[in-house]
Amino acid sequence: MKKAAFALLLLGLLALALAQRYFGDQELEQIKTAGKAYAEVFINQRPDQALCSLHKNRLPADLLPKFLEEQRAQIKYPQSGKLMGDWRKGGAIFNNLQRANCFSCHYGSPVHLGGDVGPSLEKYGLKRGQSEAIQRYTYEVIYNAWAYFPCTVMYRFGAQGLLTPEEIADVVAYLLDPESDFNTKPAVGSR
Ligand code: HEC
Known part of the structure; x- marks a missing residue:
């Protein structure tokens, strides 16, 4: 009797183990060889990303000037030369999870509650003004944040081809x- 109960218990455990096998054969194989795949990804990084990885995102001061210069050289501008486009189009990009997703990291959107990975952008235009220098700074940070904040987690929207120069100008206008x-509506979550 005891033996039968024991066998039943074993069978139960086996069923449980099988049910918990979440991964298919191919997925398991990928996980097992992840060491190699990871190494390949690591080895094949672009030189700037490799530098960030190597220094855990804190570049030594002597590497900074060349790094910043290379990042700056990647920035392209809209053909019109205008760095402020259509703010309505910019809002649709800023507030769309599947486009720029800016609100997930930045507080200040009147449409979605913003995150706090990056600094608050609440009423950004009212605080900074619209000078040529601010337009340029804002455009360039969005195009390639690494030209100002080396190795930052902020996506490099222009440099990575996520947004066109015109779309970035729309976001700058927003x-x-x-x-x-x-700038006219309260940010979601503000008091
Ligand atoms: C993954 C998170 C993340 C996303 C997405 C993101 N940012 Fe950022 N952003 C940051 C961080 C972090 C900083 C601060 C830079 C640093 O110190 O690393 C920053 C800095 C900035 C700054 C400079 C702020 C200042 O006070 O001068 C601007 C402007 C900005 N982001 C705009 C945007 C816009 C517009 C978008 C969408 C097109 C966006 N960000 C998407 C994380 C993000």
């Missing part, structure tokens, strides 16, 4: 234009 919803 942040800076005093008429933009971003």
